[in-house]
Amino acid sequence: MDQQLRERRALEHDLRFAVDRGELYLDYQPQQHRDGRIIGYEALVRWRHPDRGIVPPGEFIPVAERSGSIAQIDDWVLVEACREAASWDRPFRIAVNVSAAQFRRENLDAQVRMALRETGLEPSRLELEITEGVLIEDVSRAKKAMQSLKSLGILIALDDFRTGYSSLSYVEAFPLDRIKIDRSFVASLGQSERSLAIVRAIIGLAHGLGVPVLAEGIETRVQMSLLIEEGCDEMQGYLIGRPQRDAAVGSRFKPRVPSLIHSAS
Numbered sequence: 420m421d422q423q424l425r426e427r428r429a430l431e432h433d434l435r436f437a438v439d440r441g442e443l444y445l446d447y448q449p450q451q452h453r454d455g456r457i458i459g460y461e462a463l464v465r466w467r468h469p470d471r472g473i474v475p476p477g478e479f480i481p482v483a484e485r486s487g488s489i490a491q492i493d494d495w496v497l498v499e500a501c502r503e504a505a506s507w508d509r510p511f512r513i514a515v516n517v518s519a520a521q522f523r524r525e526n527l528d529a530q531v532r533m534a535l536r537e538t539g540l541e542p543s544r545l546e547l548e549i550t551e552g553v554l555i556e557d558v559s560r561a562k563k564a565m566q567s568l569k570s571l572g573i574l575i576a577l578d579d580f581r582t583g584y585s586s587l588s589y590v591e592a593f594p595l596d597r598i599k600i601d602r603s604f605v606a607s608l609g610q611s612e613r614s615l616a617i618v619r620a621i622i623g624l625a626h627g628l629g630v631p632v633l634a635e636g637i638e639t640r641v642q643m644s645l646l647i648e649e650g651c652d653e654m655q656g657y658l659i660g661r662p663q664r665d666a667a668v669g670s671r672f673k674p675r676v677p678s679l680i681h682s683a684s
């Protein structure tokens with residue numbers, strides 16, 4: 420316990436200076452349409468710690484949320500992702516993860532407007548990824564927040580979509596541009612009939628509401644073919660491309676499995 424606490428304190432301390440010291444950077448993971456075209460990239464933050472090496476977001480985002488340094492990190496990520504995407508020579512979509520704390524902020528729309536203005540990024544190229552947890556905390560506030568974000572002309576995706584809390588009416592209540600199927604369902608596709616049934620249900624539900632679906636965490640060709648067969652619109656995962664640092668990624672990335680996608684669609 421003691422050791423864990425000390426460890427967390429040390430991380431909290433170092434995190435406070437991470438942005439100012441330029442220790443954060445973004446990796447970009449490609450998102451592919453079922454027809455094989457790369458259509459966008461998700462920005463994933465990493466922390467290059469001077470002693471610990473690369474710390475993944477799963478480790479430091481929760482610490483930052485508890486210690487209050489999340490706001491500074493969120494601001495940096497948003498502007499940096501917009502700035503890099505604006506410099507790509509093709510107009511790919513850029514997806515940015517929004518933390519729970521960031522979504523709760525009163526001025527998120529102003530923050531986004533400023534990032535767009537500062538970087539010159541077309542609003543229609545920016546997609547914010549939010550998780551369902553933040554939506555159900557306070558449904559009416561979340562609806563208002565999403566409407567003011569939408570009025571800026573940006574897109575909103577629901578990240579890590581599971582069947583947990585979600586119900587048809589709940590998904591319908593929000594102006595979503597995309598639903599991202601959680602990778603836990605994708606991981607067992609091809610092995611479990613249950614996962615296939617769940618994925619089929621999610622795609623059916625989303626399409627019934629006119630919302631496209633992106634599946635995350637695709638690692639195998641079997642998973643990809645099954646998803647294409649089920650009508651999944653877009654895909655992301657190691658099979659298509661790992662998150663990579665290259666800021667010019669937008670212009671250079673070549674899909675690795677276009678022939679498979681073309682033949683299956």
Ligand code: C2E
Nearest residue numbers: 463464475476477480496516517518636637638656657662
């Ligand atoms: P996420 O938004 O669901 O991001 C997808 C995660 O799945 C990423 O992990 C990515 O590297 C990983 N992934 C992608 N394809 C595959 C695959 O084929 N197989 C497997 N096993 N994993 C795959 P990462 O980069 O460690 O990020 C973890 C989480 O941290 C993200 O989940 C997101 O919730 C959060 N995060 C990342 N960047 C940011 C950020 O800039 N701001 C905030 N607030 N949260 C972030």
Ligand code: MG
Nearest residue numbers: 461516548578
């Ligand atoms: Mg995400």
Ligand code: MG
Nearest residue numbers: 578579599635
């Ligand atoms: Mg996700």
